[in-house]
Amino acid sequence: MEISDLFAAIRKENKEQLQVLLSKNPSWVNETDARGSTPLLxxxxxxLEEIxxxxxxxxxxxxxxxASGNTALMGVCFKGFAxxxxxxxKHGANVNVTNFNGATALIYAATFNRIEIIKMLLAHGADKHIKDDRGNTALDHAKLQGLSEVITTLEE
Structure with missing residues (x-):
């Protein structure tokens, strides 16, 4: 068994194999693949909700x-997986972590018009005032794209 087997089980959505591999090798949960992704990322x-x-x-x-400084939470905000x-x-993800470009989960959610996720992030203490490396907040990104519902939510 190798760490690559764990990543293969995730890609194949093989929950049973995943369970076996992590029970025998619990530290693998913090290992990374060639792209710098942990199993959770x-x-x-x-x-993959169940996985x-x-x-x-x-x-x-x-x-x-x-490898880009993105967290699992940032990725789901980008993709829209509410x-x-x-x-x-619920498991304690930090909503205010910034990636290597200074972006947060809230900035991604705003940029990609993920209103449901924006509301969840704000309820969990997301800081609306964090600016990315270009000096833009989540509200700035929403305004640049004319996302009226996002703008209204972030201005509340």
Whole structure:
């Protein structure tokens, strides 16, 4: 058994194999693949709810960052996976982590018009005032795109 088997099980959505591999090798939950993704980052990026839930049963750095500095929460905000976003926040994901460009989960959610996720992030303490490396807040990104519902939500 190798760590690559764990990442293959995630990609194949093989929950049983995932359970076996993590029970025998619990530290693998914090390992990374060639792209810098942990098992949680990979599962959440692909929107795999059951696999993500299984991985979250194991102690880990829920705010681990990939090669671009993105966390699992940032990825689901970009992709629009609200159920997984809720799951990550319930497990203590830090909503204010910034990636290597200074972006936060809220900035991604605003940029990609993910209103349901924006509301969840704000309820979990997302800081609307954080600016990315270009000096833009989540509200600035929404205004640049004319996203009226996002603008209204962020101005409340």
């Amino acid at each position: 990979l599962a959440t990026y692909y929107g 993500s839930a299984e991985i979250l049963k194991h102690p880990q750095n829920i705010d681990a960052q990939d 159920t997984i976003a809720k799951m990550l926040m």
